[in-house]
Amino acid sequence: MKLKQLVGELQGVQTWRHPKSELEQYPTPPDIAAHMLLAADAEDGLEDALVADLGCGGGVLGIGAALLGAAHVLAVDLDPAALEVAAENVEEFEVPVSLLGCDVGAPSGVADAEGGADAGAAGGAFDIVLMNPPFGTRNESHGADVAFLQAGLRLCRPGGAVYSLHKTSTRPFIAKKAAEAGGEASVVAELRFEIPRMYKHHRQPSKDVAVDFWRVQRGGGGEEAEGEEEVPS
Numbered sequence: 001m002k003l004k005q006l007v008g009e010l011q012g013v014q015t016w017r018h019p020k021s022e023l024e025q026y027p028t029p030p031d032i033a034a035h036m037l038l039a040a041d042a043e044d045g046l047e048d049a050l051v052a053d054l055g056c057g058g059g060v061l062g063i064g065a066a067l068l069g070a071a072h073v074l075a076v077d078l079d080p081a082a083l084e085v086a087a088e089n090v091e092e093f094e095v096p097v098s099l100l101g102c103d104v105g106a107p108s109g110v111a112d113a114e115g116g117a118d119a120g121a122a123g124g125a126f127d128i129v130l131m132n133p134p135f136g137t138r139n140e141s142h143g144a145d146v147a148f149l150q151a152g153l154r155l156c157r158p159g160g161a162v163y164s165l166h167k168t169s170t171r172p173f174i175a176k177k178a179a180e181a182g183g184e185a186s187v188v189a190e191l192r193f194e195i196p197r198m199y200k201h202h203r204q205p206s207k208d209v210a211v212d213f214w215r216v217q218r219g220g221g222g223e224e225a226e227g228e229e230e231v232p233s
């Protein structure tokens with residue numbers, strides 16, 4: 001599917017009716033979501049892939065992955081209201097996306113819910129994990145960016161890849177945390193992410209934030225897969 005067509009499709013994905021600032025509920029604009037998806041497709045192949053969408057909101061990334069041929073998508077969010085909207089979107093688009101209510105950041109969160117107690121140690125089953133996590137720079141969401149990244153790497157099969165967005169100001173920190181979690185990280189693109197005025201604490205009509213689009217590959221995909229080391233959580 002071409003970029004223009006994918007953007008058009010993703011414009012039809014609804015987002016939260018009453019967004020919650022404490023959960024950093026900011027939608028990924030359809031053009032950025034489409035670029036992320038096409039980059040993931042070109043590098044790792046979405047066709048027939050098993051995909052997770054962490055912090056799915058209305059499900060724009062997961063639904064987009066399914067439109068590009070993913071075999072199945074597991075879309076996860078903590079917020080039942082987000083999952084309600086996501087369920088409506090999934091029905092509307094008629095795509096193979098399952099929804100799971102779960103705290104991605106909890107020590108025994110989505111990796112355990114999906115794969116049992118050993119999911120972290122044994123390596124997950126997902127080929128590709130997509131996310132636009134909370135930036136983790138507000139008090140309420142402190143550390144969520146890294147917790148999402150760690151969960152994403154736990155859910156990936158060895159050699160699988162996490163695609164994620166993080167504030168450019170956190171680049172050295174994200175690179176360090178990704179390496180500590182057994183990932184090989186690279187910045188795919190530098191983006192300007194427009195945050196519209198959505199919440200009371202927003203003073204300007206909209207704000208541009210410098211954001212890195214990361215690909216983090218989980219280690220152990222080659223011959224070493226059998227004897228791979230445990231990924232620290």
Ligand SMILES: C[S@@+](CC[C@H](N)C(=O)[O-])C[C@H]1O[C@@H](n2cnc3c(N)ncnc32)[C@H](O)[C@@H]1O
Pocket residue numbers: 023024025026027028054055056057058059060061076077078079082102103104105106131132133134144
């Ligand atoms: C920046 S939004 C991204 C939403 C959507 N993926 C998109 O790209 O438009 C972050 C999402 O993560 C969810 N979220 C925040 N903290 C979470 C947590 N601990 N566990 C699961 N989901 C969480 C929020 O409810 C929100 O839907």
